Amino acid sequence: MSIEWISQLREIVVDSLEKSWLPFPLKEDLCEGWKKDLQAGPSSTILYTSCMYHIAPVIEKAVENLEKFGVTKGGVMTRLAAVGTKALGGFLLRPDEAEVKRADGIVRRIYELLRRAGVEFGLLDREIYSGALLYELGLVDDFARYARRAAEYFKKRGVRRIITVDPHTQHVLEKIYPKYVEGFDIEVVSYLDLIKPGGVSINGFAIHDSCLYARFLGKYERIRQLLAAGNPVEDPYITGKDTAGCCGGPIESTFPGVAKQIAKTRVRELAKLSRKVVVQCPICYVNLKRASEGEVELYHMAEVLL
Amino acid sequence: MSLAELRAEASKCQFCGFCEYACPTYKTMRMRHFGPRGRINLIKNFDGELSEAAYIGIMTCLVCRACDVQCPAGIKIAEVIHDFKAYILEGKIYKNKR
Numbered sequence: 001m002s003i004e005w006i007s008q009l010r011e012i013v014v015d016s017l018e019k020s021w022l023p024f025p026l027k028e029d030l031c032e033g034w035k036k037d038l039q040a041g042p043s044s045t046i047l048y049t050s051c052m053y054h055i056a057p058v059i060e061k062a063v064e065n066l067e068k069f070g071v072t073k074g075g076v077m078t079r080l081a082a083v084g085t086k087a088l089g090g091f092l093l094r095p096d097e098a099e100v101k102r103a104d105g106i107v108r109r110i111y112e113l114l115r116r117a118g119v120e121f122g123l124l125d126r127e128i129y130s131g132a133l134l135y136e137l138g139l140v141d142d143f144a145r146y147a148r149r150a151a152e153y154f155k156k157r158g159v160r161r162i163i164t165v166d167p168h169t170q171h172v173l174e175k176i177y178p179k180y181v182e183g184f185d186i187e188v189v190s191y192l193d194l195i196k197p198g199g200v201s202i203n204g205f206a207i208h209d210s211c212l213y214a215r216f217l218g219k220y221e222r223i224r225q226l227l228a229a230g231n232p233v234e235d236p237y238i239t240g241k242d243t244a245g246c247c248g249g250p251i252e253s254t255f256p257g258v259a260k261q262i263a264k265t266r267v268r269e270l271a272k273l274s275r276k277v278v279v280q281c282p283i284c285y286v287n288l289k290r291a292s293e294g295e296v297e298l299y300h301m302a303e304v305l306l
Numbered sequence: 307m308s309l310a311e312l313r314a315e316a317s318k319c320q321f322c323g324f325c326e327y328a329c330p331t332y333k334t335m336r337m338r339h340f341g342p343r344g345r346i347n348l349i350k351n352f353d354g355e356l357s358e359a360a361y362i363g364i365m366t367c368l369v370c371r372a373c374d375v376q377c378p379a380g381i382k383i384a385e386v387i388h389d390f391k392a393y394i395l396e397g398k399i400y401k402n403k404r
Contacts (some may be wrong), residue, residue: 003398006365010399136369138391139399211370245330246370258331258366265334 006137006254013133014142021128021153022051024062024093030054031127034104038111043122044160047114047191050130050169053106056282057099060290063256103282109302110165113195121163128153132172136250144180147172151181161187163194165302167212167219167281175216192222192280197305200230205276205299207232208266208288209244213280223280226305233273245269248291249283263291271295278304307389309352315386316350318379319343325373325383331366339363342373342383349390356394365391 013023020028031051095103114121128150134143154162164170173188192213207227213219220241224232237243248262267288270277279285280301289298307315325342326332332341339348340363348360356364367387374383 003395006395007399138388138395140392141396211368211372215371215374242375243328243372245333246368246372248330248368250368250370251366255362255366258335262330262334262368265330 009253010134010137010139010142013139014146017129017131017146021126021150023055023129023133024058026051026055026058027092027094030095030100033100034107034111035123038108038123040123042158043120044158045119045121046124046157046159046162047111047121047165048124048162048169049107049127049165050132051127052166052169053103053282054095054100055129056286057095057103058093059253059283060099060286061095062093063252063259064290066253066256106282106300106302107165109305110191110195113197113302113305114163114191117194117196119163119194124157130169130172132168133253135172135176136168137254140180143176147177147180151177151184151186154186159186161189164188164190166283167210167217168283171212171216190217190219192219192226195226195305197226199306200227201304201306202276202278202299203230204274205230205232205278205304206270206273206296207234207239208247208270208277208279208284209239209241210279210281210284211244211246214241214244223301227278227301230278230304232278235273238269238273247279247281247284247287249281249287252283252287259287260291263287267292267295307386309393312349312386312390312393313352315381316346318381319346319350320379321347322378324376324378328372328376330368330370330372335366337363340366342367342377342387345387346381346383349386352390361394364394367391 016022016024031049031054131143131146131150134146162173164173170188170190177184207223209220213223245266246262247266248259252259275296276299277296278299278301279288285298285300321343323343329341338344339360345364345367348364364387369384369388371384377383
């Protein structure tokens with residue numbers, strides 16, 4: 001994919017972050033619905049979604065379109081607008097209602113698991129994106145600028161501890177923010193390290209590890225501890241810490257065709273172990289789903305923990 | 307890492323190819339520039355120009371780190387490729403904007 005494409009994608013992401021704190025033109029309340037009726041007083045510890053579970057289905061839809069029609073014909077905005085809905089002065093990307101409900105359900109489930117474990121926390125008045133995509137694409141200058149803004153956003157709200165719900169946010173806040181934001185000293189913890197589930201609702205599944213959780217953040221054993229009651233089917237190569245394959249997600253917005261081929265390879269490997277696959281990351285979920293075509297059933301980790 | 311540091315890190319490569327065993331893009335595409343060994347050697351030999359094929363090879367790296375642990379020379383392969391991507395984009399995107 002051409003530099004021109006990455007350049008246009010960059011403009012969309014940077015512009016959207018500037019205007020709305022979200023990486024794409026989205027309905028402003030897309031990532032807020034899950035909070036309805038939940039207790040959320042101000043607190044120095046917050047449960048932070050970075051909007052990841054809600055953005056992922058939007059990316060899925062946009063990537064499908066990009067793959068079908070190409071990315072150069074008509075430019076990026078035309079391609080994205082084709083899957084969006086017209087709004088004053090532009091367009092908004094809108095995921096399927098069912099996907100929004102599922103995302104709401106997953107984040108609420110994480111909220112419940114944390115509350116049940118006795119963890120004290122509050123919620124942000126508004127979710128903002130972490131900027132992970134900019135860093136992962138290699139757009140480091142833009143990432144650094146945005147990270148400083150986001151850190152200020154947390155600081156103004158008195159945040160001292162952040163509980164994350166996905167690997168991209170955990171990685172970027174824990175490992176990358178301190179390198180680019182001077183004095184960034186907010187503690188960043190994953191919900192995985194705080195919950196105490198009472199079991200697993202499915203049995204005999206395969207685990208698709210997030211590369212970030214397994215190889216960057218040291219969560220490989222913790223995930224197995226949490227899922228042990230469901231007797232996951234393991235294989236030294238397919239689900240091994242060092243060798244488990246990536247879903248292709250990191251390049252889905254730049255090379256959707258290659259990303260899909262990689263995801264298909266991964267689905268074939270996992271299907272050898274089980275038709276049921278548990279994932280820990282919304283991006284993995286979307287990318288494997290796109291390639292699976294019914295070969296495997298995908299479950300988010302929070303959906304199967306009891 | 308600076309370009310000089312990236313080249314120095316990439317220069318540790320002894321072409322053994324162990325890294326390819328675990329690379330998801332190499333496994334799928336079966337072409338050397340879609341694997342860590344190919345990418346690292348493109349960086350090692352970078353002279354300011356990249357062919358379209360070399361560019362695609364570099365930019366499709368998932369930075370999943372499956373290669374890192376396989377490397378007997380201990381090259382920080384994923385980090386080198388990520389930082390090289392940033393270097394390429396810095397030259398091709400940001401400089402045009404300033």
